[in-house]
Amino acid sequence: MAKVLCVLYDDPTDGYPTSYARDDLPAIDHYPGGQTAPTPGTVDFTPGHLLGSVSGELGLRRFLEDAGHTLVVTSDKDGDGSVFDSELPDADVVISQPFWPAYLTPDRIAAAKNLKLAITAGIGSDHVDLDAAIAHGVTVAEVTYCNSISVAEHVVMTTLALVRNYLPSHRVVLDGGWNIADCVARSYDLEGMHVGTVAAGRIGLAVLRRLAPFDVRLHYTDRHRLPVAVEEELGLTFHESAAAMVPHCDVVTVNAPLHPETEGLFGDELIATMKRGAYLVNTARARIVDRDAVERALRGGQLAGYAGDVWFPQPAPADHPWRTMPHHGMTPHISGSSLSAQARYAAGTREILESWFAGRPIRDEYLIVDGGALAGAGAHSYSVGG
Numbered sequence: 001m002a003k004v005l006c007v008l009y010d011d012p013t014d015g016y017p018t019s020y021a022r023d024d025l026p027a028i029d030h031y032p033g034g035q036t037a038p039t040p041g042t043v044d045f046t047p048g049h050l051l052g053s054v055s056g057e058l059g060l061r062r063f064l065e066d067a068g069h070t071l072v073v074t075s076d077k078d079g080d081g082s083v084f085d086s087e088l089p090d091a092d093v094v095i096s097q098p099f100w101p102a103y104l105t106p107d108r109i110a111a112a113k114n115l116k117l118a119i120t121a122g123i124g125s126d127h128v129d130l131d132a133a134i135a136h137g138v139t140v141a142e143v144t145y146c147n148s149i150s151v152a153e154h155v156v157m158t159t160l161a162l163v164r165n166y167l168p169s170h171r172v173v174l175d176g177g178w179n180i181a182d183c184v185a186r187s188y189d190l191e192g193m194h195v196g197t198v199a200a201g202r203i204g205l206a207v208l209r210r211l212a213p214f215d216v217r218l219h220y221t222d223r224h225r226l227p228v229a230v231e232e233e234l235g236l237t238f239h240e241s242a243a244a245m246v247p248h249c250d251v252v253t254v255n256a257p258l259h260p261e262t263e264g265l266f267g268d269e270l271i272a273t274m275k276r277g278a279y280l281v282n283t284a285r286a287r288i289v290d291r292d293a294v295e296r297a298l299r300g301g302q303l304a305g306y307a308g309d310v311w312f313p314q315p316a317p318a319d320h321p322w323r324t325m326p327h328h329g330m331t332p333h334i335s336g337s338s339l340s341a342q343a344r345y346a347a348g349t350r351e352i353l354e355s356w357f358a359g360r361p362i363r364d365e366y367l368i369v370d371g372g373a374l375a376g377a378g379a380h381s382y383s384v385g386g
Contacts, residue, residue, distance in 0.1 A: 002357070003070045003114070005091040007084055007102035008054050010075045016055040020048060025340055031145045032206065035365060038143065038348035047343035052097060058121060058346040060095075060353070067357070077102045078313075088112050093356075095119045095349060099333040101127035101314055109136050117356055121349045122147055122336050125368045126258040126285060130382060133369045140369035141362050143348030144377045145202055147336035151283050152206035154309065154335030155253050159211070161329050162279045162305035163190050163251070186304070186327070191215050196249040198242045198265070199256035199284070200226055201381070207253055208234055221245045223261075224380075243270060251279045254308075257381045258285035268293045271302060282308035283335045295325045303327075309335045 025048045030036050045051055045059025052058070057073050064071045072091075076083040077100070084102050088094070092114050096102040104118055109132040118128050120142035133140050161167055169183035195211055196219035197204040205226070208218050212234050220226070221239045231238065239245035242265060246252050252274065256262045266280065266289035274280075280303055282289055291312070297303040307329030311320065314333055322330055336345075348366070355362045367376030374382055 001068045001070070002092040003072065003087075003090055004060070004064055004093040004095065004353075005084070005087050006058065006060065006071060006073045006095040007077050007100065008052055008056070008058070008073060008075060008097060009100035011053045011055050012050075016053070017050055020050075020339070022048060024048060025343060028344070031148070031202075032209075033202075035145055037344055038146065038351045040347050040350040041354055043347055043350065045343075045346060048339050050339065051342040051346040052099070052121070052337050056342075056346075058095065058349050060346075060350060063350060063353075069357075075100065085111075088115075090114050093117045093119065093353070095121055096127060097337070097345075098122045098124045098127065099314070099337050104128040104133070106132040109133060109138060117141065117352075119143075119349055119352055120368075121345045122341075123151075124257060124285065125378070125382075128368075130369055130374070130378070134372055134374070137372055138369065139356075139362070139367070139371075140378065141352050141366045142368055142377070143345045143352070144365045146344040146348050147338075147341035148202040149206055150338050150341040151203050151255075151335045152210060155203075155207045155255070155281055155283055156210050158281050158283075158307035158329050159195070159251055159253065159279065160190060162281070162307050162327075163188050163193070167329055190251075193217070193250035194219060194248055195251040195253070196220060196239070196245045198245070198252065198254045198262075198288075200236075201255065203283075204253075204255035205230070207255060208236065216251075219245050219249055242266075243273065246270065246274045246278075249278060250275060251281065254280070254282040254284045254288055256284050256288060258287055259382050262288045264288070264290055266290060266293065268296070271297045274302065276302055277304040279303065279305045279307075282306070282310060284308075284310060286310045286312035286314075291321065295321045298325050298327050305329065309333045 044062045050056050054073055054075050061071050072087050074083040106129050115138050118140045125140050125142050128140050165187040194217045200220040200222040219237045221242050294306050305327045309331045352362055364376040368378030
């Protein structure tokens with residue numbers, strides 16, 4: 001029997017919900033391109049309920065305990081004596097979310113003598129040291145595509161919020177004011193702007209498709225060029241690198257995984273080549289940008305706005321400079337954890353566990369590391385040595 005250690009974010013401040021704003025979710029059985037949504041044998045949760053917090057338990061407790069396994073769920077993941085560290089040495093499986101990552105460092109992986117499987121309930125496994133996982137024979141899997149559209153929607157929302165100066169204008173209403181000039185002095189139309197994405201995988205391409213109807217001019221850079229038919233359909237301009245693309249763009253959105261080629265990409269040097277007054281939206285990973293360079297660019301006027309939901313570390317400390325820098329639209333890491341997305345990544349986590357316990361192959365598109373090497377989606381997105 002296995003011990004499963006699951007790290008999830010805390011329940012709402014006023015307690016786990018007893019009711020919800022909506023009664024149901026749209027039924028989604030496949031994603032753009034044809035990949036099927038998660039298909040576990042069954043689920044022990046109600047889609048649309050809060051599954052990603054501690055009391056939600058990803059809907060896993062009955063399934064695991066009925067099969068004789070042990071489930072430990074905690075939000076306490078950092079600091080000396082954390083529950084995560086105390087429970088890790090004899091855990092067979094670790095489940096974590098990108099929104100509240102349990103960082104599986106080389107030291108932690110070395111200490112986890114029984115660890116065989118690390119699951120990301122969501123997308124993005126950079127909180128797992130993949131080199132250490134490879135060295136110790138740990139399989140790493142994630143629920144690929146489960147929340148890609150959720151994140152793409154967040155990118156479009158925050159792009160419009162920045163360009164139209166929505167958040168300060170909403171604040172005027174909350175404060176009882178009505179000064180229209182204050183609201184519109186930094187408000188522009190997105191129409192006609194040049195918008196570029198760094199990476200055009202599942203999320204980046206979904207962003208491009210959703211922005212096309214706004215009559216913008218679309219650009220992208222990616223290590224894998226899109227098919228000509230897609231470029232022609234959306235009117236895309238391809239660039240060999242981010243450095244080649246960003247001088248042309250009014251808005252740049254980052255949708256790349258974190259690896260050695262992207263870490264620190266947007267520093268003072270690259271930001272200086274962007275149009276003065278450009279907007280930068282990052283829902284990928286915080287370390288793709290230089291934290292202090294972003295703040296300097298906002299205060300100095302090189303960037304007109306910065307938005308996203310990814311921070312480092314997570315949760316961000318109270319004194320993190322992004323909380324107080326001007327012209328930002330930051331949120332906690334929420335873009336991929338809507339109630340709709342939670343239903344999919346909880347189901348995908350169960351599907352992975354069902355396959356693993358039964359000795360069946362895990363879907364190739366879910367694999368990041370397997371058999372001592374990058375595998376599946378991981379071989380496409382990550383680099384060894386980072």
